[in-house]
Amino acid sequence: MTNSTTTAVLDRDGLSALVQALAAQGRTVVGPTVRDGAVVLAEIASADDLPFGWGTEVEAGRYRLVPRDDGAVFAHTAGPQSWKTYLHPQRERLWSAERAADGHLSVTEDGSEQPSYAFLGVRPCDLRAIAIQDRVLAGGRYPDRGYRERRTGAFLIAAECTEPGATCFCVSMGGGPAADSGFDLALTEVLDRAGHRFLVRTGSEAGEEVLSGLPRHPADAHTRNAARTAVDAARDRMGRAMPPVDLRALMGESLEADRWDDVAARCLTCGNCTMVCPTCFCTTTEEVTDLTGDHAERWQHWDSCFDVDFSHLHGGPVRASARSRYRQWLTHKLSTWYEQFGSSGCVGCGRCVTWCPVGIDITEEAAALHDELTDRLRREKQKETER
Amino acid sequence: MTVPTLAVFKLASCDGCQLTLLDCEDELLTLAGKVRIAHFLEASSAVTPGPYDLALVEGSVTTPADAERVREIRAQSRHLVTIGACATAGGIQALRNFADVEEFTRAVYARPDYIDTLATSTPVSDHVDVDFELRGCPIDRTQLLEVITAYLAGRKPDIPDHSVCFACKRRGTVCVTVAHGTPCLGPVTHAGCGAICPAYGRGCYGCFGPSGSPNLRALIPLLHRDGMDDRAVERLLRTFNAAAFDKVGKEVRS
Ligand code: SF4
Ligand code: SF4
Ligand code: SF4
Ligand code: SF4
Numbered sequence: 013m014t015n016s017t018t019t020a021v022l023d024r025d026g027l028s029a030l031v032q033a034l035a036a037q038g039r040t041v042v043g044p045t046v047r048d049g050a051v052v053l054a055e056i057a058s059a060d061d062l063p064f065g066w067g068t069e070v071e072a073g074r075y076r077l078v079p080r081d082d083g084a085v086f087a088h089t090a091g092p093q094s095w096k097t098y099l100h101p102q103r104e105r106l107w108s109a110e111r112a113a114d115g116h117l118s119v120t121e122d123g124s125e126q127p128s129y130a131f132l133g134v135r136p137c138d139l140r141a142i143a144i145q146d147r148v149l150a151g152g153r154y155p156d157r158g159y160r161e162r163r164t165g166a167f168l169i170a171a172e173c174t175e176p177g178a179t180c181f182c183v184s185m186g187g188g189p190a191a192d193s194g195f196d197l198a199l200t201e202v203l204d205r206a207g208h209r210f211l212v213r214t215g216s217e218a219g220e221e222v223l224s225g226l227p228r229h230p231a232d233a234h235t236r237n238a239a240r241t242a243v244d245a246a247r248d249r250m251g252r253a254m255p256p257v258d259l260r261a262l263m264g265e266s267l268e269a270d271r272w273d274d275v276a277a278r279c280l281t282c283g284n285c286t287m288v289c290p291t292c293f294c295t296t297t298e299e300v301t302d303l304t305g306d307h308a309e310r311w312q313h314w315d316s317c318f319d320v321d322f323s324h325l326h327g328g329p330v331r332a333s334a335r336s337r338y339r340q341w342l343t344h345k346l347s348t349w350y351e352q353f354g355s356s357g358c359v360g361c362g363r364c365v366t367w368c369p370v371g372i373d374i375t376e377e378a379a380a381l382h383d384e385l386t387d388r389l390r391r392e393k394q395k396e397t398e399r
Numbered sequence: 400m401t402v403p404t405l406a407v408f409k410l411a412s413c414d415g416c417q418l419t420l421l422d423c424e425d426e427l428l429t430l431a432g433k434v435r436i437a438h439f440l441e442a443s444s445a446v447t448p449g450p451y452d453l454a455l456v457e458g459s460v461t462t463p464a465d466a467e468r469v470r471e472i473r474a475q476s477r478h479l480v481t482i483g484a485c486a487t488a489g490g491i492q493a494l495r496n497f498a499d500v501e502e503f504t505r506a507v508y509a510r511p512d513y514i515d516t517l518a519t520s521t522p523v524s525d526h527v528d529v530d531f532e533l534r535g536c537p538i539d540r541t542q543l544l545e546v547i548t549a550y551l552a553g554r555k556p557d558i559p560d561h562s563v564c565f566a567c568k569r570r571g572t573v574c575v576t577v578a579h580g581t582p583c584l585g586p587v588t589h590a591g592c593g594a595i596c597p598a599y600g601r602g603c604y605g606c607f608g609p610s611g612s613p614n615l616r617a618l619i620p621l622l623h624r625d626g627m628d629d630r631a632v633e634r635l636l637r638t639f640n641a642a643a644f645d646k647v648g649k650e651v652r653s
Contacts, residue, residue, distance in 0.1 A: 047573065048572070048573040048578070048600065049573060049578045049579055050573040050578050052571070052573060073577060074577060074580075075574075075577050075578045076578070077578075091573075092568070092571075092572075092573055092574060092577075092578075093571060097571065102568075102569040102571075103569065277614075277616070277617065278617050279614065279617065280562070280564075280586035280587065280614050280617050280618060281562070281612050281614060282562050282564035282565070282585070282586040283561065283562070283564055283565050283568070284564050284568060284574070284586075287564075287565065287568035287569065288568065298557045299554070299557070300557075301548055301549075301552045301554075302429075302548065303426055303429045303430055303433050303544070303547070303548050303551065304429060304433070305551065305552055313569070314565075314568075314569055316561075316565065318561075319559070319560075319561045319565065320560055320561065320611045320612045321559055321560055321561065321611070332612075334612065334614065366577065367574060367577055368577075369564075369574065369576045369577060369583075369586055369618075369621060370617055370618075370621060
């Protein structure tokens with residue numbers, strides 16, 4: 013972060029120039045783009061690949077792409093991927109080993125050569141999610157080497173939210189639609205009679221440098237106000253909210269709740285929620301050998317607490333039931349994450365709600381657990397007074 | 400070091416799964432140097448008698464003769480792996496389990512009295528102990544190589560029991576159910592194919608059979624929502640792994 017923030021206005025040509033400038037630095041530019049009926053994240057060659065004129069309609073277990081007349085480019089909500097697709101990829105080789113004819117073993121570690129990314133259109137919730145994964149994967153005593161390299165080299169361009177979706181609830185998780193920190197550049201899309209443009213703010217030296225090379229306009233008061241108003245309005249238009257209670261305490265008190273059976277009956281244990289979650293980090297490692305047995309590799313790939321093999325110890329899985337697996341997910345996200353990493357594991361992006369095939373809603377489950385607990389405490393109190 | 404022997408056997412099946420072995424073109428020469436192929440009729444009529452170190456068994460048990468033969472195969476094999484939906488779940492021919500086989504033979508054959516068949520098509524594991532079951536119709540080439548490589552290295556094969564959704568998300572596919580309202584059996588189907596169908600915009604039709612923890616009861620309302628009636632759901636579940644999905648359904652109902 014720099015102390016001085018530069019603010020300017022980019023028009024559509026400015027946005028195109030931004031993509032070109034980042035590519036000219038040798039970066040792989042990744043941004044939102046339309047594919048197979050959704051806004052996905054992918055490498056983009058130019059700003060033309062961005063989803064101009066596309067919005068989204070989402071609900072629990074439902075996602076639809078809808079055209080927009082206004083030509084907005086950042087008016088969509090979270091798709092099935094998050095930036096972890098790039099920073100913490102689903103499959104990564106950690107090392108490989110060769111056995112020579114004389115039996116000599118040589119091991120080569122992977123991870124030092126990593127692409128230099130520029131991420132265009134990082135939502136404020138996702139900035140917070142990246143900060144969480146930084147603590148999990150790059151902090152601590154045993155940082156993930158590949159992650160750290162990719163993360164250190166990445167250039168982040170935030171896109172503040174002006175069109176929150178029906179499954180968004182970042183405000184109730186202590187966040188909001190504004191980007192406060194953790195970016196190199198932050199954009200706010202403004203669409204009015206004065207035209208389609210982006211208020212841009214710098215958040216780092218690298219951001220200053222890139223902005224200084226772009227065709228831009230001074231940040232006029234009208235654009236500033238319009239941007240501020242749109243983001244403020246988004247704050248009040250969240251589709252959902254977490255119950256305003258101490259979630260850590262709630263989870264701790266709810267380990268034997270009946271609600272876990274209820275949700276387990278609906279849950280497919282398909283793992284979609286953890287795969288789409290921008291903070292879920294769990295992986296497993298797989299040893300690969302070839303037929304000769306002289307070449308071996310270790311690969312790391314995404315795993316999930318919904319995978320029955322995930323807790324497989326000698327004799328069988330520890331979390332065999334769907335009840336125990338859903339409970340692990342929710343209690344980890346909302347409670348034990350604090351003990352481990354000093355924050356909640358949920359930023360309220362809504363992906364797990366939208367992309368759960370059966371539409372299981374984390375906010376609804378938390379609310380139901382809260383109701384059950386309140387009920388139980390009331391009954392216990394009643395018994396106490398009756399005694 | 401003695402070279403382990405490999406034998407491939409076939410019961411009631413279409414041969415597609417054992418063809419997968421021949422389809423491992425790049426690895427075939429290396430494999431031939433690592434095992435001695437002792438019994439593989441699809442590749443060679445030269446047969447050496449057992450016992451065999453590694454046996455791959457394709458096909459389901461549908462006749463009294465095969466029920467006997469599979470016991471002999473087991474007795475001849477140190478490590479027995481069943482391959483494919485037929486061998487692991489009874490295959491599409493297990494549709495007979497829901498019907499009257501005698502009626503079928505009367506309708507199909509001019510001389511039904513020549514036909515000596517069982518009333519059911521059952522997986523090999525219903526008859527003998529099996530060391531590993533590799534699913535799929537047909538099996539996946541990479542998974543087959545993994546099973547053989549793991550056997551040679553003396554380790555467990557890395558074949559996860561989770562659902563197709565895991566592979567689908569890792570692959571970066573847009574969920575066809577959530578984004579298009581297309582019925583998909585991925586959430587209850589065993590991974591292994593690499594989630595091919597959703598990547599081409601169509602729903603999974605369950606050719607790898609049930610996953611390690613299928614929740615059919617939770618999925619069926621979704622299939623109804625996306626336009627399938629009871630009959631269509633039944634047909635979707637009654638293909639290559641009909642008997643296995645039926646068993647899961649019964650467990651759900653009981
Ligand atoms: S909560 Fe939904 S997405 Fe997550 S495992 Fe259960 S059914 Fe799948
Ligand atoms: S738990 Fe759900 S809402 Fe929270 S960060 Fe993960 S995907 Fe987003
Ligand atoms: S919720 Fe599950 S998959 Fe996500 S980080 Fe926690 S244990 Fe891992
Ligand atoms: S398309 Fe099918 S397999 Fe893929 S995530 Fe959706 S339900 Fe699962």
